[in-house]
Amino acid sequence: MAKIKATANGSRQDVIIKKAAFLFRKKGFRAASMRELAENMGVEAPSLYNHIGSKGELLQSICFKIAALFMKQLExxxxxxxxxxxxxxxxxxxxxxLMLQLYDEVYVANHEWKYLDEISLSQFLSQRKLYEAKMIQLVKKGIRQNEIKNIHPQVAVLTILSAVKGLEILQKHKKEIGEAELENSIAEYLVKGLIK
Amino acid sequence: MAKIKATANGSRQDVIIKKAAFLFRKKGFRAASMRELAENMGVEAPSLYNHIGSKGELLQSICFKIAALFMKQLExxxxxxxxxxxxxxxxxxxxxxLMLQLYDEVYVANHEWKYLDEISLSQFLSQRKLYEAKMIQLVKKGIRQNEIKNIHPQVAVLTILSAVKGLEILQKHKKEIGEAELENSIAEYLVKGLIK
DNA sequence: GCACAAAACTAACACTTATTAGTTTTTGAT
DNA sequence: ATCAAAAACTAATAAGTGTTAGTTTTGTGC
Structure with a gap:
């Protein structure tokens, strides 16, 4: 009869969400079972429901937490x-x-959002659309102000977002290369496509 | 009692694989059921097994077909x-x-390969590792020959691959922007990060 | 130590899954 | 028209899913 314990960094719910992010990232949302999640926490599956509402809610928590972080930063x-x-x-x-620091959560928000239920899904997608639109506006303004070369703003933004979205392939090189150099190299590479 | 018919572009197996790619892309491998695939073909699920071996084999066909195309092109x-x-x-x-032309297949090879069975998975991953290594070698050679600026070869290649891997987000703009301009804009953007 | 709430447990349900077995229908060549 | 092969069907299986109900154990404040 093990127990889920709250830690300094979060309530029991948060601990479950964190492990769920890990499993959803590793196995995919549909392939990750509540039984496996429970096993990871040293508990039987039904016990989880003393702390959470449903599997779908776990996914929601993860996706919207990350979406909010990005949106806040943008604003x-x-x-x-x-x-x-x-x-x-x-x-x-x-x-x-964020990809380097909250790998599991960011990965899930980037790749598993399609398993959100209908309502959450449309909310999530409109947030993402808004985020993209704001970035595109930034690029357009940069072009008008002669600061950015005359690229296709929409295509440029989506290319940048595509690049940063898939950076999980660099996760295993984090230790080897170092987080700071990773950030610098990638940022430099992607910014170079913008400037005149 | 509908029937799966072979078309000019492929055998019955190929037609099934094509539709499977569509479903695996849209729903994800685990969420896409054989019943749904069968329904899409106007047939009952068990009938599919007259033409294919298993659901897993469908995924293998898709992933290795795309991997082979990329490797052939690289060589x-x-x-x-x-x-x-x-x-x-x-x-x-x-x-x-290829992403624009074989959207479903490329998407599946990029994002659903993790559901390959153990043997196929390791084969697939070593092919991918080889592909990456060859691209990194190219970049290193370019730097040595003073043709490419002194970037971190591994990081640059993985950034490029990450960018082109996630281009499904541009799929819906294909008609609106035009395939040729899409290709030119993205390629120009990504190449700019390489040259001195 | 007692009582109450929190959190674990077991058992079970209602579904869905891929796949097999066995049978019937359809197709195509003679 | 006949006969064999191809391809469909129905029925069923075994395994796995999220989740609920009901019960027992554990932890906490008095």
Whole structure:
């Protein structure tokens, strides 16, 4: 009769969500079972339901937590008194950093959101669409102000987002290369496509 | 009692694989059921087994077909008498083109390979590792020959691959922007990060 | 130590899954 | 028209799913 214990960094719910993110990332949402999640916590599956509502709610928590972090960062960067290119670079760096630091959660938000239930799904997608639109506006403004070369704003933004979204392939090189150099190399590479 | 018919572009097996790619992409491998696949073909689920071995085999066919296409292209490009940067650009363009033309299959090979059975999985991953290694070698050679700026070869290649891997987010803009412009914009953007 | 709430347990349900067995229908060549 | 092969069907199986109900154990404040 093991027990799920709350830690300094979070309630019992948070501990379950964290492990769920790990499993959803590793196995995929549909392939990750509540029984396996329970086993990982040293408990029987039904016991989880003393702490959480449903499997779907776990996915929601993960996806919306990450979406909120990105959106908050975007809004904060928008207000900063720096050039457009710097703003974009800061956003790119935030994507890289978050992927390195909250690997499981960011991966799940990037790749498993399609298993959200109908209502959450449409909410999630409109948040994402808004995020993309704001980035595209930034690039357009940069072009108007002659700061960014005359690229296709939509395509550029989606290419950048595609690049940072798939960075889980770099996760295993984190130790070997170092987080700081990873962030610098990737950011430099992606920013170079913007400037004149 | 509908029937699966072979078309000009493929045998009955190929038709099933094509539809399976569509479903695996749309729903995810685990969430896509054989019953749904059968329904899409106007047939009952067990009838599929007159033409295919198993659900897993369908995934294998898709993943290895795409992997082979990429590897063949890489080996072909390696022999061409052009600069390193041009070789890399041609590879990038091939990725974009294949994603636009074989959307479902490429998506599945990029995102659903983790559901391959153990043996296929390790084969698939070593093919991918080889592909990455060859691209990294290209970049290193380009740097040595002073053709490519002094970037981190591994990071650069994985960033490029991450970018082209996630291009499904551009699929819905294919009509609106045009395939040619999409290919040009993305390739230009990604190549700019390489050249001095 | 007692009582109450929190959190674990077991048993079970209602579904869905891929796949097999066995049978019937359809197709195509003679 | 006949006969064999191809391809469909129905029925069923065994395994796995998330989740609920009901019960027992554990932890906590008095």
């Amino acid at each position: 904060e960067v928008e207000t900063r008194q720096v050039s457009i290119v710097e703003k974009l670079e800061q956003l790119i760096r935030f994507h890289i950093r | 072909e490009v390696e022999t061409r008498q052009v600069s390193i940067v041009e070789k890399l650009e041609q590879l990038i363009r091939f990725h974009i083109r």
